[in-house]
Each structure stands twice: as structure tokens, then as C-alpha cells.
Amino acid sequence: MNPYENLPEKAFWKPSVANKSIFDISDLWDPKFNIQPSQKVVTFGSCFAQHIGHALQVRGFTWLNTEPPPHGLSEKNARLLNYNIFSSRTGNIYTTSLLKQWVLWALGKNNIPWEIWKKDSRYFDPFRPRIEPEGFASEEELRLSQKQAIQSFRKSIEQADYFVFTLGLTESWFNIAGHEYPMCPGTAAGDFNPEKHKFKNQQFQEILQNLQDAFQMMSEINSEIKFILTVSPVPLTATNTNNHVVVATMQSKSILRAVAGQLATDNPLIDYFPSYEIINSPAFKGVFFDSNQRNVSSFGVNYVMDIFFRSLEGKFGTFNQVPLPQPEKKLFADDVCEEEILEAFGKK
Amino acid sequence: MTNICILGNSHVGSLKRGWDAIYNDYQQIRITFFAQRSDGIEGLIVHDGKLIPNNEDLMNALAFTSGGKTDILPDDYDVFIIYGVGAHVNFDIHSQFYSRTVIESTIKDLVVDTLSFKLLQRLRKITSKPIYIGHMPLLAATQVQLEASPNDYLARVELINEIIYRPFHAEMVKQPVFTIVNGNNTHPKFSKDSKRLAIGDQYDDQHHPDEDIDHMNDQFGEIWLKEYFENYLRI
Numbered sequence: 284m285n286p287y288e289n290l291p292e293k294a295f296w297k298p299s300v301a302n303k304s305i306f307d308i309s310d311l312w313d314p315k316f317n318i319q320p321s322q323k324v325v326t327f328g329s330c331f332a333q334h335i336g337h338a339l340q341v342r343g344f345t346w347l348n349t350e351p352p353p354h355g356l357s358e359k360n361a362r363l364l365n366y367n368i369f370s371s372r373t374g375n376i377y378t379t380s381l382l383k384q385w386v387l388w389a390l391g392k393n394n395i396p397w398e399i400w401k402k403d404s405r406y407f408d409p410f411r412p413r414i415e416p417e418g419f420a421s422e423e424e425l426r427l428s429q430k431q432a433i434q435s436f437r438k439s440i441e442q443a444d445y446f447v448f449t450l451g452l453t454e455s456w457f458n459i460a461g462h463e464y465p466m467c468p469g470t471a472a473g474d475f476n477p478e479k480h481k482f483k484n485q486q487f488q489e490i491l492q493n494l495q496d497a498f499q500m501m502s503e504i505n506s507e508i509k510f511i512l513t514v515s516p517v518p519l520t521a522t523n524t525n526n527h528v529v530v531a532t533m534q535s536k537s538i539l540r541a542v543a544g545q546l547a548t549d550n551p552l553i554d555y556f557p558s559y560e561i562i563n564s565p566a567f568k569g570v571f572f573d574s575n576q577r578n579v580s581s582f583g584v585n586y587v588m589d590i591f592f593r594s595l596e597g598k599f600g601t602f603n604q605v606p607l608p609q610p611e612k613k614l615f616a617d618d619v620c621e622e623e624i625l626e627a628f629g630k631k
Numbered sequence: 632m633t634n635i636c637i638l639g640n641s642h643v644g645s646l647k648r649g650w651d652a653i654y655n656d657y658q659q660i661r662i663t664f665f666a667q668r669s670d671g672i673e674g675l676i677v678h679d680g681k682l683i684p685n686n687e688d689l690m691n692a693l694a695f696t697s698g699g700k701t702d703i704l705p706d707d708y709d710v711f712i713i714y715g716v717g718a719h720v721n722f723d724i725h726s727q728f729y730s731r732t733v734i735e736s737t738i739k740d741l742v743v744d745t746l747s748f749k750l751l752q753r754l755r756k757i758t759s760k761p762i763y764i765g766h767m768p769l770l771a772a773t774q775v776q777l778e779a780s781p782n783d784y785l786a787r788v789e790l791i792n793e794i795i796y797r798p799f800h801a802e803m804v805k806q807p808v809f810t811i812v813n814g815n816n817t818h819p820k821f822s823k824d825s826k827r828l829a830i831g832d833q834y835d836d837q838h839h840p841d842e843d844i845d846h847m848n849d850q851f852g853e854i855w856l857k858e859y860f861e862n863y864l865r866i
Binding site: 350352353354355356360363364366416417419420423427430431436552559 | 723724728730731733736737739740741
């Protein structure tokens with residue numbers, strides 16, 4: 284007699300993976316929370332987070348959008364102007380330190396820095412450099428937009444039953460004054476100044492601590508909030524380490540995965556959904572990537588999200604009044620992913 | 632004499648009947664109406680410097696509403712009004728902060744696919760004369776609240792003129808302010824007993840259903856025209 288003898292099939296590679304078609308691999312997620320269609324879910328983080336929000340809406344769940352576009356703005360232009368991507372108009376929040384920075388602003392514990400980037404006659408937000416692709420008309424307009432995004436982000440925290448966060452990067456760029464940028468200055472906008480702008484490849488303990496701090500502060504204004512973590516399966520577009528981008532990607536994702544695992548294991552109010560594994564595990568043979576082996580195909584996104592909902596149903600039963608899944612209409616290639624702009628700086 | 636051409640859809644019915652009630656008071660104005668129900672007037676196309684119907688139903692409706700004309704010749708008129716046909720000011724830009732880019736994109740998205748805007752573009756191809764846009768009446772209120780300023784509505788009209796219509800040397804006409812209640816609705820008395828556009832068939836002048844809050848009555852049309860004459864033509 285030993286502990287392995289009574290383990291379920293999913294604990295063993297051969298019956299649960301090797302002997303199965305990849306599309307029959309099951310029991311990948313044992314959800315902690317019985318998410319109901321009426322409960323409010325907000326989504327933030329790296330590029331992949333937007334799929335969760337979209338999938339929730341398609342299936343009749345309540346994806347909370349605290350900064351919606353004006354009535355009448357076309358879907359295409361709303362997307363271009365970064366509405367309906369995340370639950371408020373924060374743009375990509377790639378790192379846990381950026382998340383903490385947003386939470387500190389939202390809770391009024393820190394003020395958003397006064398730094399603004401100007402190009403020609405347009406003004407760019409260092410903390411959302413692509414939020415208005417052509418920039419803002421004035422500094423005042425930019426400030427008002429920042430204020431709106433911060434207020435809306437706070438509302439997301441206050442009103443959410445579930446806060447879904449997708450961890451994206453460990454590599455980050457800071458100003459020596461202490462604030463962090465989502466993108467290296469000089470890429471999406473702004474000018475790079477080596478005296479002021481410093482690179483940091485964050486490590487496990489710091490990432491873990493920042494995420495814990497962010498969640499702790501959110502719980503202070505919403506004691507009922509629960510968290511669901513995912514790790515973006517999308518490889519780095521570029522790395523500023525000396526490593527090959529493949530090596531840098533594996534290091535970065537491994538750390539983020541470990542942080543997510545640690546928190547989900549330790550805390551009953553935090554769950555981890557394994558979208559990263561479904562896309563990236565060798566068990567799935569890379570079939571969910573597009574031909575550039577970076578972008579996740581719409582088929583892959585659908586597959587991941589189907590598992591999300593099937594797992595919930597499998598554990599908690601069928602949802603009431605949820606429409607049948609509809610085909611995903613957006614391709615991942617259309618996703619709003621500021622980091623991809625780095626590709627333009629690589630050698631052709 | 633000022634010759635006005637009004638083209639549009641079912642909403643033109645209230646203007647036509649309103650005009651019938653007041654035309655004796657405006658000897659210096661002549662109005663010709665070209666209208667078809669629903670979006671039937673989409674079949675008006677540019678041909679040889681004029682707008683002509685591309686189907687028989689529309690031709691018959693135009694002939695009926697205009698008193699015999701089927702083509703719109705720009706030389707016959709001094710001023711054009713495109714009334715109804717999808718033009719509206721139903722956008723919200725004050726519930727939260729929106730940048731100028733977002734507002735402009737929203738307004739363009741709301742306007743460019745409307746039949747009203749298509750007719751404006753077609754008309755501009757054949758004439759440089761003044762063109763006014765009459766939006767569909769604000770929906771009639773089901774209940775009238777005590778005090779609510781129409782300032783937000785007026786600001787939206789101004790914005791849509793600035794962003795869309797002025798570049799076309801056109802202008803959207805404000806709905807008479809005293810017909811507006813709740814800030815953004817038409818007083819329900821103006822939707823009472825509204826009637827269908829007459830185009831020469833068995834449905835002519837039938838009452839819209841009681842629950843119709845889209846269409847306005849003859850009294851509204853009369854008020855709308857009077858205010859238009861005064862505020863836009865200075866008559």
C-alpha cells in the first residue's frame with residue numbers, strides 16, 4: 284500500500300495524457316468557486332485576460348465593465364480606443380508591481396505621477412501609452428482620462444465578486460523616481476533616457492509580495508472579493524535580458540506560474556485557472572498556437588475557455604439561463620497587446 | 632419667395648400636416664415635400680445633376696407627396712431639409728469622461744450609416760445650397776418630470792453640427808425647446824393622435840398606435856416649422 288495506489292486517473296500521465304487524444308484530456312481544473320452567471324467578474328492583466336472577459340459575456344455571465352464606451356461607438360472603434368478590453372480602461376497590466384501601482388492609485392494611497400509624454404502636438408499617457416493611439420489633445424484631457432480610468436478601476440474592485448488577473452511579464456521598466464511603466468519608454472511612445480529609465484527583471488519573491496499586497500489592499504475595500512489567477516501563455520515578444528527570448532520566456536513564465544501556484548495553494552480566496560498549461564504543455568503539442576508559434580489561435584482560445592466553463596459545470600452543475608456557447612468571432616491576432624510593438628524594434 | 636424642399640420618411644407626415652395648417656400665414660414660403668415611408672427614400676439616386684427615384688413605388692410616393700413631381704432638381708429650391716430618416720442625437724457623452732477623439736469617433740459612427748447622412752451626401756453632389764438636417768423627434772415621454780434642462784440635448788446638437796454637418800456646409804436643426812421635457816424627451820401631448828404619412832394608399836393618415844412614442848402629431852409639425860422659419864430662415 285502506498286499513497287499513489289488510490290489516486291485518480293488524472294494523477295498519472297499515461298492514462299490521462301499519453302493514452303488520450305489531446306482533446307480528451309480532462310479534469311484539468313478543479314475550480315474553487317461556484318461562479319454564477321449573476322455574479323460580477325472583472326478582468327485585468329496581460330493580453331490573454333481579455334479573452335476571459337469576452338468569453339464570460341458570450342456565455343451570459345456578468346462581465347463587469349466599469350468604463351464602457353459611449354453608446355453608439357462602433358465595436359471596431361471601441362476596440363481601437365481600448366474600450367471593452369479590460370473591465371476598465373487601464374490598458375495591459377503586465378506585472379504584479381504594475382497591478383499594485385494601479386491599486387495604490389485607486390485607493391488614493393499614492394498619486395499618479397505627473398509625467399506626461401508629448402509628441403508633436405499630442406500628449407501620451409506613460410501608464411497607458413496606447414490607450415488613445417493618436418494621443419490626447421491636451422494635458423488636461425489626458426489627466427481627466429487618467430482620473431476616469433482610476434475611478435473606474437476602483438469601482439471594479441469595489442463591485443466585483445471575482446477579480447481575474449492574468450500575469451504576463453517579469454521584465455519591467457521603472458523611472459528612477461520609483462514609478463513603473465507598462466512599456467519601455469521610447470517604444471509605444473515617449474523617449475528613452477538611460478539616466479532615468481531602468482530595466483528590472485523581477486524575481487519570485489518580489490512578484491509574490493506585490494501580488495499579495497495588491498490583493499490585500501483590494502480586500503480592504505471589498506471584503507467579499509475573490510481572485511482568479513491565470514498566466515499568459517503568450518511568449519515574450521522581446522527580452523531585454525541577455526538571454527535568448529525562448530530562455531527568457533521560460534524563466535519569466537515559470538516564475539509567474541510559481542507565484543500563481545503559491546498563492547492559490549496558500550489562500551482559499553485565490554484560485555488558479557491553468558490556461559497557461561492548456562496552451563503550453565507538451566501534452567497539447569503546441570496545436571493552439573498560430574504559425575508564428577507565439578499568438579494563440581482563436582481555436583485555442585475557445586478551447587481554453589470551454590474548459591473553464593465545462594470545469595465549473597462539472598463541479599457545480601449546469602448553469603441556469605446561460606446561452607449556448609457561440610463561436611468566437613475575434614481572432615487573437617486582433618487582440619490588444621501593447622507588448623507586441625516591441626517586435627518593430629527587432630532585426631528584420 | 633423662398634422655395635423649400637423637404638425630403639424624408641414617415642416623420643415628414645407631421646410637417647406636411649402642420650404646414651397645411653399654417654401655409655396661409657407664410658405667403659413668402661413654398662414647400663415641396665418628397666417622402667416615402669420607412670427607408671423607401673433610399674432609392675433616391677443622383678442622376679444627371681438631380682435626385683431621381685430608382686423604383687416605381689418610390690416614384691409614386693414622391694409624386695403624391697410633392698403634388699406631381701418625381702425628381703428633385705436643385706435649381707427649383709433655395710433650401711433643403713432632410714427630415715427624420717435615421718438622424719438622431721441619441722448619444723451619451725457625460726456619464727463619464729470621454730476624450731475628444733472618443734466623442735468624435737462616436738458621433739461619426741452614429742451618423743455615417745444613417746439614411747439621413749447618405750441623402751446629405753447625395754444632395755451635396757448636386758447642390759451647394761443650404762441643407763438642414765431635422766433629426767427624428769426625441770421620443771415622447773411616458774411621464775413628465777418636474778424640471779429637467781434641455782441643455783445637454785442642445786449641447787449634443789451643437790457638437791454634432793461641429794463634427795459632422797458643418798464640414799458639409801449643413802446644419803442640424805434643434806427641436807423646439809418648449810416641446811422638450813425631461814431634458815431629452817418630447818412632451819407626450821405631441822405624440823398623441825400622430826398619423827401615418829400619406830403617400831396615396833389605404834394607410835394614408837391612419838393613426839399610429841397609442842403606444843407609438845416615435846412619431847409626432849400635426850401640432851408638433853406646425854411648431855417645428857414655425858421655429859425653423861424664425862430661427863434658421865429669419866422669417
